[in-house]
Amino acid sequence: MLRTLKRRAMAVGLGIAAVLGGSLLATGVPSPAHAAVPDTVPLKITNNSGRGEPVYVYNLGTQLSTGRQGWADASGAFHPWPAGGNPPTPAPDASMAGPAAGRSMTIRIPKFSGRIYFSYGRKLVFGLAAGGLVQPAVQNPTDPNRNILFNWSEYTLNDSGLWLNSTQVDMFSAPYSVGVQRADGSTASTGRLRPGGYHGFFDALRGRPGGWAGLIQTRSDGTVLRALSPLYGVETGALPASVMDDYVDRVWRKYTTSTLTVTPFADQPGVKYYGRVSGDVMHFTNGAGAVVTSFQKPDASSVFGCHRRLDAPNDQVRGPISRTLCAGFNRSTLLVNPHQPDSGTADFYRDAVTNHYARAVHAQMADGKAYAFAFDDVGHHESLVHDGDPRQALLTLDPFS
Known part of the structure; x- marks a missing residue:
């Protein structure tokens, strides 16, 4: 069973609300005066993963000017989803061919509250229900995306600027970092792991008694795919309900x-x-x-x-x-x-007794910042970049090391 897109309000950072456990929806809080934010901005995607599989990229979200759900192509053009059904019907293929290892590509992102998904080796499976887009829910062992290595970043681009994050609210998986190039040419970035941080995170869970290692999902060939958040661990029984x-x-x-x-x-x-x-x-x-x-x-x-x-x-x-x-x-x-x-x-x-998943995520981040739970922005400990006049957004697929 997949998860249907739904909203749950969270005040995140600069007047941002959450969608699906961490997705961003800017609420239009005024920012300092600056040149008008264009209808689209470039997003440079760089593949430093070192992996040889093909990469697929998706830009899915809500068009802020209309409230319609849909997807954007490489030029930033919006395509609304067709009507769904019950049971859900297959969604149109919104994938874009991503950059090969060691290469970069640039797409344009529109004024969306959305997600940039990326997957290795296989395309993701999305559906359309009567209520909207149905997205991967890999805490369900029968989800068709369960054995695909993938991850996503979340962003809002609106008239007040760009908010772009790296998120581990739902899971820790394929490593990546995000950034924004400002009008003066400087770049702010976050989400990059320390050297050895990818393996260090999983080793920390494996070494923690009490069910924390049960958050880790692998393929039948032993490939590590991800670690579920402790919320999903409790829901699936991997973590005992009494853990806190x-x-x-x-x-x-x-x-x-x-x-x-x-x-x-x-x-x-x-x-x-x-x-x-x-x-x-x-x-x-x-x-x-x-x-x-x-x-x-x-x-x-x-x-x-x-x-x-x-x-x-x-x-x-x-x-x-x-x-x-x-x-x-x-x-x-x-x-x-x-x-x-x-x-x-x-x-x-x-x-x-603590959120050992969040502890391990933060410990392995180069700048200590992460979105390891929904309100990790309290005190500004979240992995988020923002600029009111962005010249370019950045998404880097990082090494599995």
């Missing part, structure tokens, strides 16, 4: 007798909320003492997915508090710092 219980219990005990202070907006230090636990519920009050929102005691799925009992609506109260709680649970800093979010990384992932 001990830490959550300790947090709940601590804030039964003390207060958790959340300052969710870096630019509004006077906006604070105060959390105290009563039974299985953490209630947050404002400065006047009025309860503004409450959270049931979360389970591992709620923590790793930043959803369910840690749902984060795109509002100005519950969502920002939930984002902060989710980051603190995943990084296991709620016991050592009663003033959230954290100002630095020194205490991240130090508890024995």
Whole structure:
């Protein structure tokens, strides 16, 4: 079974909301005055993977001017998806031949909230349901893309500029990095692994007891394809549902007798909320003492997915508090710092009960930045580049080393 495109709101970075566990949808937050962003910008794709298989590239997303879902060809021209069905019907082949090893190619990306997929050796399988595009869901062992080596980057290009990320929210797989060339000729980049980081990540999971090695998926020939996120690990049974219980219990005990202070907006230090636990519920009050929102005691799925009992609506109260709680649970800093979010990384992932997947991802990144869970942008620890006047976007397929 494939996954149908759906939205779940997350405030990510500069007014960005999420699609499908991390995809970006800019909400039009004004940026500093600059020349008008053109309808398309070039995306240079460089293949430094060292692999000999053919590469296939896809640019899929939502056209921001119309809200229609579709795909873009190499020139940046938009093609809407035809109507789907139940069961889903095959989607048109939107693939582009990618660059061979050691080569580059340039396509143009339009004003989209979308994904740049790339696969090695085989084309990906997409479907169209009545509700829209059906995308790979490799946590399902019967998904037709299960044995294909692939990954994706996410981007939004709109009138305020370009946001482009590398993401590990759903899985860690074929390594890549992203960048943007600015008007002055300088380049910002992120997402590149340290030397040895690809193997180092998988070795870290294999060496961690408690089911973490079960996140790794391989082909029948032994080829490592990916590691699923811990959310999917819990959903598929690879990780025990109780994997975060001990830490959550300790947090709940601590804030039964003390207060958790959340300052969710870096630019509004006077906006604070105060959390105290009563039974299985953490209630947050404002400065006047009025309860503004409450959270049931979360389970591992709620923590790793930043959803369910840690749902984060795109509002100005519950969502920002939930984002902060989710980051603190995943990084296991709620016991050592009663003033959230954290100002630095020194205490991240130090508890024995933590998101060891996220810990391993960040440890292997050259700049320490990653999108290892949905709200990894809390405190600006995400692997994201942004520019209000982009001259060129960059996507580099990196070595498997």
